[in-house]
Amino acid sequence: MSYEMNELLELVLEEGASDLHIQVGKPPTLRLHGSMVSVDGPDLTPADTERLMQSIAADSYVQAAKTEGGADFGFAYMDKSRFRVSVLRAKGSYGLVLRQIPNEFFDLEDIGIPDQIRDLLYRPRGLVLVTGPTGSGKSTTLASMINYINQKRSGHIITIEDPIEYYHDHKKCLITQREVGDDVPTFSEAIRRAMRQDPDVILVGEMRDLETIEAAISAAETGHLVFGTLHTNSAAKTVDRIVDAFPANMKEMIRTQLATSLVAVVSQVLCKKEGGGRVAGLEVMVTTTSIAALIRDNKTYRINSDIQTGAKLGMFTMDTHLMSLYNRGLISAREAFEKAQAPDDMRTRLENLGGKVAAS
Incomplete structure (x- = not known):
């Protein structure tokens, strides 16, 4: 055959x-x-x-x-x-x-994005990052955010992708989708050109090099809401990865720029759902005055404790969310343990609840 x-x-x-x-x-x-x-x-x-x-x-x-x-x-x-x-x-x-x-966009609620993050999508400027390993659903989350803005706000959205994945129709917004290698040579060049195309929102499919990161931060600082992705698994590591991309003499300046322009970081992993299917494990950080100071002062190792105390602002750590998924019967103890950022702590918490972490 x-x-x-x-x-x-x-x-x-x-x-x-x-x-x-x-x-x-x-x-x-x-x-x-x-x-x-x-x-x-x-x-x-x-x-x-x-x-x-x-x-x-x-x-x-x-x-x-x-x-x-x-x-x-x-x-x-x-x-x-x-x-x-x-x-x-x-x-x-x-x-x-x-x-x-998928042809259909997900509601942000279905993905697990809290209301407070939806409120941030009305911001006139700033940088929103969706991070996680390859295949963790970053593109789906970003497409859903862009679709939400398209339905709720008026303006001009420019997406820069390689390749274009989700196709967006014009709704309340005008949408321009550009493919790297076909419509424009590079991500950084596309961002620079976008600045002359009257955008309100810019989606950068991948912030993979220093030039692109620099251009995205600059666009966020100059009055645009910019979305981007990185292959990091927590808010603290995301900040470190961006800063580490720059030479030593620029690190302090980038920390200052990030402290003022970074609006939120959503980190995600895809977990196997009990009974079949997948569900996203999420970490959400919203930049507060305190977190901005930690970024500026190079104390990113303390961001996690700010996330843990920021529930009112819609913040939660990855491990807190995984624990919630386990308690709701959506994922197994083994899956929660394997995807945890602090596996030893997670093992203790799960075993105290009678969860079986070892492979059967």
Whole structure:
């Protein structure tokens, strides 16, 4: 039998898989609720994977995969769903990973974003960061925030992405979506150009280098609400990562800029839900006068204790939220322990409640 891409994509939609992996030497494999499940059928050959890749990749991406070893792009499967596609070369053959991008936006309440964070989305300026490891749902949270603004505020939103994942329609806002490598050469260049395009809100898909981070902070300081992502797992580490990106002679200046421009950090991980599915574990930090002083004075190690006492402002630590998910029966004790930032403390708390942390 030979595999057809349309049939595989239909299977992804039917099963509710988050990803489809196509690699030589194994049947097509779905990621279902965090676990890898192979399709019944023969192993893929190099000819199979190349044919499947060419069935969805434009000539320019096929060429990039051949000459540069990989290519990333967005792909729409009819009007049913969009996928983020990564083509890669491995051992001389082609492989693909397709991540499904849901058509529907989530309500912020469904994700677990507190009301206080929703209030921040009306701010005229500042930097809001959504952080977490790859595959933790950052893009979904950001898209939902942008959709909320689009429904509630009037203005001009510019998104800068690589590739464009969620497509937004004009609602109360005018939306301009630009793809790096297609519409504009780099993230930092896109932010600089955006400043001349009368934006109210700018989404920076990835703050991956010093130039982009600098441009994003500058945009937030000069009267724009800027959203960005980083691959960090807590508010304190997010601040450290940004500061560490700069040379020694600029660190103090960046701390001062961050202290005045950073509005909030939402860190997240995806947890396996009891009974199937996924649920986000969250940490929320809202910048207060006290936290701004900690950033300025290079005392980020004390941010966590401010988050713990900031419940009235909608703040909570990752471990507090994981504990809440466990108490509500949404995740297992083992999952809470594995995703915890202070695993030893979490183990004690769980075991005191009769939770089984060890793998059975």
